[in-house]
Amino acid sequence: MIRGIVTSQLEPVIRLTVLGQRGKRLKIDAVIDTGFNGDLSLPPELIHSLGLSWRRRGRATLADGTESLFDIYNAAAIWDRRRKPIKVDEADATPLIGMALLDGYELRVEAWPGGRVAITKRR
Numbered sequence: 486m487i488r489g490i491v492t493s494q495l496e497p498v499i500r501l502t503v504l505g506q507r508g509k510r511l512k513i514d515a516v517i518d519t520g521f522n523g524d525l526s527l528p529p530e531l532i533h534s535l536g537l538s539w540r541r542r543g544r545a546t547l548a549d550g551t552e553s554l555f556d557i558y559n560a561a562a563i564w565d566r567r568r569k570p571i572k573v574d575e576a577d578a579t580p581l582i583g584m585a586l587l588d589g590y591e592l593r594v595e596a597w598p599g600g601r602v603a604i605t606k607r608r
Contacts, residue, residue: 487565487590489517489602497594497602501582502563503527503573505535513580517592517602520548521583524571525562532558532575543574562586565606 489499497517503525504510511531527535537558545553556575561568564586571586593603 487604489604491595491598491600491602493598495596495598497592499582499602499604501525501580503531503535503571504561504563504568505537507536509535511535515580515582517587517594518581518583519592521581522585523574523583524586525560525583526574526576526578526581528577528580529575531580532573535560537573540572545574565590565604 487499489497491497498514499517500512501515502510502512511534513527513531515525537560540557540559543555543557545555547553558573558575560571560573562571563569587604589607590604591607593601593605595601
């Protein structure tokens with residue numbers, strides 16, 4: 486089980502270890518965003534510090550209808566106590582965990598400040 490907490494801004498957050506190149510690793514607090522269909526988004530400075538390798542360009546339609554172009558990188562994360570290959574979208578914003586990383590898991594959120602976040606593997 487993966488656990489987290491709901492912030493005072495009502496954002497469900499979990500701590501995630503992201504693995505980069507040459508043994509680099511970084512523990513980050515990431516907001517779970519059910520409107521994001523990727524694995525993980527990170528700001529450019531974290532991508533650079535992990536030494537992630539570039540994969541390709543991506544395109545997304547944002548909530549306001551505008552289109553955004555961004556770079557996608559290869560990485561891995563410790564997910565449910567296992568190493569998991571992931572794609573990281575570059576976004577100059579708070580790190581976000583998307584639905585692709587949650588695939589096969591159940592997400593439970595107590596939607597109040599200090600509430601619990603629990604992510605469990607579907608049986």
